[in-house]
Amino acid sequence: MRIAMVTDYYLPTLGGVQTVIKAHKEELERDGHDVLVFAPLAEPSTDPAVVRLPTARGFAPDGYPFTWTPSAAAACLRDELRSREVDVVHVHTEMFAALAGFEAARALGIPIVQTMHGRIDVYTRSVLPLPSVTTALLAGMHRRRMSHDRARVDSSAPYTRTRTARRMWRLMVSQANHADQVIVPSAHFAEKLLAQGVDTPITVLSNGLEQSVLDDIGNAEARVIRPGEPLQVMWCGRLSPEKRPEVFLDAVGQVPGIVAHLYGDGVSRGAVSRHAAQIADGRVEVHGPVPQSEVLAAMHRAHVLVSSSLDFDNQPMVLLEAIASGLPVVVTDPDLAETLPSGGGIVTPTPDAAGLATVLARLRDDPAQVARLSAAAAAHREQIAQTTHRAALLGVYEAALATVR
Template identity: 35%
Template sequence: MFGDQHVESLGGAQVSMRLQRRFLERAGHTVTIVAPRMHGPRASAADAAYVDTPSIPITPDREYAMTWPGGRTDRFVDAALARRGSVDVVHVQADFWGALTGHRFAARHGLPVVHTMHNRVDVGIQATAPLPGLVLRVLKGWQRRALRGIVAADAGRDGWSYLRRFAAASAAVTAPSAHFARRLDEHGVIAADGSPVVDVWNGIDDDVLDAALAAGPRERVPGRPRFVWLGRMSPEKRLLPFLEAVGEAGVDAEVEVIGGGAQEKAARRLIERLGLQDPVVFAGRLPYAETLRRIAGADAVVQTSVGFETQGMTVFEAASLGTPAVISDPDIGGELGSGFWQVPDASVSALAETLRIAASDIAAGTAPVPDPSVRERFRQSSRTAAMVGIYERVRG
């Protein structure tokens, strides 16, 4: 597997790749994960399954890094993977340097690629880059040079054309949700043989889920409504608009914010300015099992990004644990099906009003109940079985 970020760093794709590795190994397969070496205090310990490519940190907190794709990285990867034994399938779960490095490796060795699209590139760049048009042009030029001789260039100028070129070099393309798979298909992001994108959800660890279900409260603990927001504190996740909505809603509730990131200081300043130190608590980064425990004990998980997520892991984790969600992104709501309050639009006032409705329903004991089938469909064991079927097909 090739990733843009080390799987021990924060992020839904990284969590998913760690789970995939564990369950593939449990089924008897050998997994090697190629990704940039981490920096700073959270740098990972040595693991035989990790090929940590030379990298430079790219965020102020040194959580994320990049590896320059090219001949030097190619030689490093070839030598490292030669020590791991023969490779049958290359699974690219990246959109940038990891994707370029993975496709180059597969082309050199004549191996089939399964490419999982985790990122809606156009929306992601728009949300995170100061000059998105320029960034995309640079990115496409980088891709054109790195994949020269592997697959023909795409004449389009948008983010979809960037993804189309990776898909054209792949034996299969997958997406972590039906709504993102549909969008990819609509924009021609399909595998080399013309086959449509296959949706395979990112899953939840069966063992951790069972432990969280066993330890979780069987009945609601009395008290104020309890909301949990969790994720990376960056603009596209819309933490600051959420906190503004909490202030505008004026509900008597507890709000726990789990995670970290570049906007944490701004979020703390906003809390002080709005006088929300009582209802809002910052829990910081928590171990995965503890995060699930907090979700299970909450009355609702709040999802606030709009148009950015290709799945929205947190609401599926919540539904698996029986916790409903406040959902801002209608695509995620459509994927989940039931057991949530839908925010009607992306405004702060609409989110505030939905929080008021949710708090009222929770207090009245009339909160929506998640579909119990999500729990079984979201287990990693079922997701791994689906992906192994794809691996077997492309090997043939």
Template identity: 35%
Template structure:
């Protein structure tokens, strides 16, 4: 099958959606399908940069801090997408974001009579409360970039969050098929107004070029925990740093923590943890380096609350036979045997969980064994079977 995957995001930025898209492409191509990846590119050069199975597009500009490229839905963008879709014989357009490039692809798919599939990587947009007065202006700007109008449903008490959820909803309402990696997000999309059955397709992991290694007793003697995500408030790195510092204060040297990821809270994280030898803050690393640290860790930590639908952190940790310490009970899908839910989601609850896991390393060994059983859910063959079913509905 010939599929076009569309992303408004830079694919080299460390984020769950980007990782998922790259893993999806690999799973599909290894199964014999053709994937045209359409995404923004950094730097200078021609506006449109076709390169075999990729079409890279230089954005109009990039929002600083957010690392969000802006590609408006314009006549020239639609013309280039139409050319690429016809040249590659695209049979399905699979958008995985909701901004200008995705809407341009949706317009072209409709014009060419190609089915449109939309994967919702998160419906749970979360912003800072201070920006509420900007919501009306942001709506106007978004609609100009999208070349489309947005619904006006109240989907969150925070105006900007509600607007961004309407942004996601607008794309889902345009799609022939909507895909959600988790059942709990699918239920919320249905409640928001998405019609028809939503396909539940977990995020795949298709790159085990280096075999996973089961956790050993030696590796849990002084456990090492890996926190890996965007260093933004929605992922709560500072909350986990507070938890780790508190647990290490009561039991010095009982475990170590690695923080991996870039974002607006990285500087505050470095300052907060400075002087604690048991905490290492790496910033952004290559995916290969992240996997190496994950393999050397005893467990992976996920501290988002009410934001994620099914983080790639879960899929990657389980695929590497590592348990996951988490605090949001909605994220239990895929963690039936590999998950350790903190009693409360705050810093004290996470500190208690760190203490429990480091005091009784057999818990970590059991989580690793459980991950070996849970990881089948995220296998590439299962993903291909489910997504092809969505494509051919």
């Protein structure tokens, strides 16, 4: 099978979407399939299977290359999909590259699979300047290229009560309903999409880690806290309001005897660095953006990984990487509990800094619990390998192909 992955974000920029696409690509190629990636890029890729879509010059919102113009991207994709005889188009995002993918695939009669990776309603509210204005512009540009008539958003849900949220949910629901099949990595996000009117068949399919990443992680190691050693706590993600790094820092500040390391970059990096500097004894280090290899190495030095986001994340890849290394995970969002292996992670009693501090203090004082959590995480390693989920992914592609046969 020849599959085209179409995305608004790809390597070398960092993020969960990029990591998932890389995992899909590597595992499908290992199984004998051809995979092409189409994305805006700051410069051409050295990988011949990665094709640069028309990209704006001097405009990279939040540091990401931006597809421009949509018409040029659609024309490029029509030519490429036709000449390369692509069987399935798999779209991973919701901006102009994605819309160009839909337009080109429909023109050629190629089935479309859409993965819904995350909550762009929360992302746009947290990151974009003047979200009441910018979301209106985004939704308007999206609607010009894809009808929103099939989106009937329920405004009674807690997450759709604002006008800006409803705009983004209409965008998400519309795009899902224009696909032939939809993939969602978590049940909690799938339930929201169904509640908001997605009628395209949805498959809940966990993300997975490709073999090269598992090789880089190496063996899952039991975490041991030696007498007198501080609890080593790790945080990794986009430094942005929706990820709530300040909640993590507030919790660390309340618990002596722990040392924290943050990895990532984003609009909140300056504020995070200033906040970290105020914590006594230099117990927090903000490392900024680093290669994935450094993140994986840091996981082996840590005793626990913390995710402090709430009502945003779908299935963060960093949680899977931590589990594969045998690193216990603490989450503040109850929805993320479905990602945690039984006995291999903890959901805080409350999502605030006090709830997180309570858990961190307990782990600091109970090295045996850290060891038990670590062993349970390591035992789950096989379940998060991309190989485990490859057949289900191919099954979604076959279901999409069946709609045009």
